[in-house]
Amino acid sequence: MTVSSTNPAGGARHAHEGTYSGGLLSWVTTVDHKRIGVMYGVSAFFFFLVGGLEALLIRLQLGSPESTLIDPDLYNQLFTMHGTTMVFLAIMPLSAAFFNFIVPLQIGARDVAFPRLNAFSFWVFFLGALFMNASFLFGGAPDAGWFGYANLTSTQYSPGMRVDFWVIGLLVLGVSSIAAALNFIVTIINLRCEGMTLMRMPLFTWMTLITSFLLVMAFPAITVGLVLLMFDRMFGTLFFNPMAGGDVLLWQHLFWIFGHPEVYILLLPGLGMVSEIVPVFSRKPLFGYAFVVYSGILIAFLGFGVWAHHMFSVGLGPVANTVFSAATMLIAIPTGVKIFNWIATLWGGSLRMRTPLYFSLGFIAMFIIGGLSGVMHASAAADLQQTDTYFIVAHIHYVLFGGVIFALFAGMYYWIPKITGRMLNDRLGKLHFWVMVISFNLTFFPQHFLGLHGMPRRTFTYESGLGFETMNLMSTIGSLLLGASMLIFIWNVLRMLRTGEPAGPNPWEGSTLEWSIASPPQHYNFRVLPKVHSRDPLWAEDTMESVPGDDPDVPEPHMPGPSYYPFATAIGIVVMAVGGLTTTLPVVLAGVAVILFGIYGWAFQPLEH
Amino acid sequence: MSQTEAAAVGMHSATGLPSRKILMWTFIGSECMLFGSLIIVYMVYRGKSLVGPYPADLLNIPFITVTTFVLLMSSLMMVLALAAVQRGDMKWARVWLFMTALFGMTFLGGQVYEFTHFVHEGLTLKTNLFGGSFFLLTGTHGAHVTVGVIWLLSLFFMAQSGRLTQDNAETVEIAGLYWHFVDVVWIVLFTLIYLLV
Numbered sequence: 181m182t183v184s185s186t187n188p189a190g191g192a193r194h195a196h197e198g199t200y201s202g203g204l205l206s207w208v209t210t211v212d213h214k215r216i217g218v219m220y221g222v223s224a225f226f227f228f229l230v231g232g233l234e235a236l237l238i239r240l241q242l243g244s245p246e247s248t249l250i251d252p253d254l255y256n257q258l259f260t261m262h263g264t265t266m267v268f269l270a271i272m273p274l275s276a277a278f279f280n281f282i283v284p285l286q287i288g289a290r291d292v293a294f295p296r297l298n299a300f301s302f303w304v305f306f307l308g309a310l311f312m313n314a315s316f317l318f319g320g321a322p323d324a325g326w327f328g329y330a331n332l333t334s335t336q337y338s339p340g341m342r343v344d345f346w347v348i349g350l351l352v353l354g355v356s357s358i359a360a361a362l363n364f365i366v367t368i369i370n371l372r373c374e375g376m377t378l379m380r381m382p383l384f385t386w387m388t389l390i391t392s393f394l395l396v397m398a399f400p401a402i403t404v405g406l407v408l409l410m411f412d413r414m415f416g417t418l419f420f421n422p423m424a425g426g427d428v429l430l431w432q433h434l435f436w437i438f439g440h441p442e443v444y445i446l447l448l449p450g451l452g453m454v455s456e457i458v459p460v461f462s463r464k465p466l467f468g469y470a471f472v473v474y475s476g477i478l479i480a481f482l483g484f485g486v487w488a489h490h491m492f493s494v495g496l497g498p499v500a501n502t503v504f505s506a507a508t509m510l511i512a513i514p515t516g517v518k519i520f521n522w523i524a525t526l527w528g529g530s531l532r533m534r535t536p537l538y539f540s541l542g543f544i545a546m547f548i549i550g551g552l553s554g555v556m557h558a559s560a561a562a563d564l565q566q567t568d569t570y571f572i573v574a575h576i577h578y579v580l581f582g583g584v585i586f587a588l589f590a591g592m593y594y595w596i597p598k599i600t601g602r603m604l605n606d607r608l609g610k611l612h613f614w615v616m617v618i619s620f621n622l623t624f625f626p627q628h629f630l631g632l633h634g635m636p637r638r639t640f641t642y643e644s645g646l647g648f649e650t651m652n653l654m655s656t657i658g659s660l661l662l663g664a665s666m667l668i669f670i671w672n673v674l675r676m677l678r679t680g681e682p683a684g685p686n687p688w689e690g691s692t693l694e695w696s697i698a699s700p701p702q703h704y705n706f707r708v709l710p711k712v713h714s715r716d717p718l719w720a721e722d723t724m725e726s727v728p729g730d731d732p733d734v735p736e737p738h739m740p741g742p743s744y745y746p747f748a749t750a751i752g753i754v755v756m757a758v759g760g761l762t763t764t765l766p767v768v769l770a771g772v773a774v775i776l777f778g779i780y781g782w783a784f785q786p787l788e789h
Numbered sequence: 790m791s792q793t794e795a796a797a798v799g800m801h802s803a804t805g806l807p808s809r810k811i812l813m814w815t816f817i818g819s820e821c822m823l824f825g826s827l828i829i830v831y832m833v834y835r836g837k838s839l840v841g842p843y844p845a846d847l848l849n850i851p852f853i854t855v856t857t858f859v860l861l862m863s864s865l866m867m868v869l870a871l872a873a874v875q876r877g878d879m880k881w882a883r884v885w886l887f888m889t890a891l892f893g894m895t896f897l898g899g900q901v902y903e904f905t906h907f908v909h910e911g912l913t914l915k916t917n918l919f920g921g922s923f924f925l926l927t928g929t930h931g932a933h934v935t936v937g938v939i940w941l942l943s944l945f946f947m948a949q950s951g952r953l954t955q956d957n958a959e960t961v962e963i964a965g966l967y968w969h970f971v972d973v974v975w976i977v978l979f980t981l982i983y984l985l986v
Contacts, residue, residue: 293808358819366811372803396815400823404830407925417914417921419830425837425918434826780943 209742211295217281224273231265243656245644255640256323263326275449285694288373293366303750304356312349322346330420330431361395375712387452398441405434436487444483450587461537462529475514493567501560508558535609539590546582571631601699602680608672615665622658626651691716696727749778838917856899863892877955890941
């Protein structure tokens with residue numbers, strides 16, 4: 181709490197010029213985790229808007245019965261790309277933006293363990309995302325659903341390049357995710373500052389660690405599934421061809437062995453953010469820290485044993501269905517533990533009702549609703565009624581939008597002052613919150629009833645007279661308002677960049693190390709590395725060691741120099757992807773050559789200037 | 790590079806282990822899931838091919854036993870290479886690094902011969918489920934061996950030009966971790982594909 185006096189606001193302005201200055205080339209070659217974090221954040225938010233526009237088109241089509249606004253073909257592309265974009269190009273990279281910017285600061289490190297690998301991860305993600313979306317210009321976007329069930333994805337039922345874009349695009353994005361996750365595992369395990377034991381790590385860092393382990397364990401399964409599919413489509417193998425003995429269910433198993441841990445990959449970072457924000461705005465330490473950590477680990481562990489609850493309707497038999505039902509219900513326990521811990525943290529706290537806390541409370545409420553409908557279809561018997569209806573659509577949006585997106589906005593309102601050095605407007609933030617929470621419920625709550633009344637998902641229209649009209653219209657109006665709420669946020673950010681008041685190092689009087697340094701931090705983060713003695717170093721009495729300050733007498737640490745090899749290697753991967761897409765061997769080989777050039781240049785380039 | 794990177798950015802190692810080594814172990818964990826998934830695909834489709842040729846018609850166990858032995862011996866060479874680098878004996882380090890790569894290439898040569906022979910006998914990716922799953926599984930392993938051979942040859946040429954010294958023992962150790970892992974995977978594949986045919 182004495183932090184603001186150790187770091188005058190004047191230092192922040194100076195740092196602002198240093199951290200983000202430089203032309204376009206300096207962004208392409210940067211290896212600074214903060215700049216990479218900003219690039220992740222900006223591009224992920226762009227794809228969040230793209231995915232949102234796709235959703236709005238879907239809702240406009242469904243606003244009235246038998247609408248002809250969008251034809252079935254385009255509708256299939258829109259719902260496939262909406263799901264794929266939101267999962268892989270919006271939520272995951274938005275979490276990655278915070279991993280990048282915040283985790284090294286929270287553990288008292290000057291960068292990640294492998295700064296150039298980090299730049300590589302970003303560029304592979306960014307170019308892979310462009311590759312996937314380029315499909316709109318070349319014969320149409322992927323249209324087989326975001327989980328691309330076999331054998332709808334076979335060349336017989338999905339001719340052309342659409343599914344190829346999806347398969348190869350996801351393989352490329354997988355490279356990015358695994359590289360980033362490996363980097364964060366090593367960073368968190370090995371670069372913690374002195375005194376930062378595992379059980380003193382901030383919760384967001386903990387959840388990043390768990391998420392990264394989920395990524396490196398889960399992505400190989402979908403990689404194999406995608407490679408099988410690619411071989412079926414390009415080389416005529418028979419993996420998913422029932423006529424030759426192939427098993428279409430194998431795809432579902434491989435996809436969901438990845439797909440269910442993926443749900444927690446999306447969710448856990450959000451849980452970590454809320455676990456940071458609730459204590460700071462309640463002015464007390466998190467209630468039951470160890471329980472929150474261990475319940476996160478338990479969620480991740482159980483998450484690997486529940487994949488077949490996505491497959492209750494395929495007929496795996498009573499034993500499998502029972503086991504997967506029970507395992508799925510078990511996950512409600514650690515999730516409930518976390519919710520009670522947040523509530524107990526709020527209990528008796530002196531609450532500061534600022535925007536980050538609003539979004540955190542919104543998250544807790546919406547996530548409980550999503551969790552309850554989740555437990556409903558954990559029961560195989562109930563799930564058979566709900567599969568492929570709008571009830572499922574309502575559920576996943578309550579956990580992924582009401583849950584994850586609310587948490588990510590809480591994180592944005594909380595950490596953007598650290599990232600930019602300026603405050604977002606609190607009144608506009610609260611307006612954003614109220615419009616968002618009302619329109620979100622208007623959009624998705626009626627979908628529970630639509631689903632239970634039998635409205636199927638992924639169907640481009642419905643007949644009039646089935647009783648679907650009113651609730652679909654409500655949902656469409658809600659979605660337009662939801663889109664408008666994003667404009668309030670964008671306006672708030674633009675306003676902040678022009679006239680936002682300086683944030684200072686610790687505007688929220690937070691307890692973790694990222695608040696001990698200037699906003700935005702100098703490019704080296706900590707001139708003198710901190711040494712911590714407790715979980716909340718800035719709230720403890722011993723802040724002198726935790727906050728060594730920016731002593732100008734200490735020389736600036738040397739940081740890794742810029743490198744264009746990560747970008748070059750990423751280019752090589754995308755060239756290879758284009759070669760695979762068009763099945764032209766010379767292009768693939770050219771891609772391999774560029775990759776080799778990049779890797780050798782990378783390996784032999786000295787790290788400092 | 791992590792040690793240099795960590796030194797450059799002035800960070801200590803919280804565990805006392807080099808970051809690069811933790812990276813390689815974690816990567817190997819991820820690779821276990823990759824090969825695990827591929828093995829599951831092979832095992833699920835075992836005996837499910839509707840037309841021949843079937844595994845028993847083609848698999849040449851004595852031949853593959855020999856190439857398996859060669860690959861296992863390459864792991865021994867790798868151990869010797871690392872030991873030589875660690876004691877600063879760069880002459881023998883070059884010899885053993887080259888031998889490791891050579892044994893790896895011999896194994897790959899055996900695989901090329903085997904694949905060609907199978908195609909000749911009428912087994913391609915498209916023939917049946919055995920063809921697809923066999924070529925994908927052993928081919929993925931072969932691709933890993935290829936990457937390892939390129940890596941080892943790069944180290945060999947670095948040693949030739951004097952850019953690899955005793956100080957880089959950790960670099961060789963990490964390449965060794967990868968190489969041993971790829972060998973261990975082959976032991977599993979050899980057992981499941983050939984011995985349990």
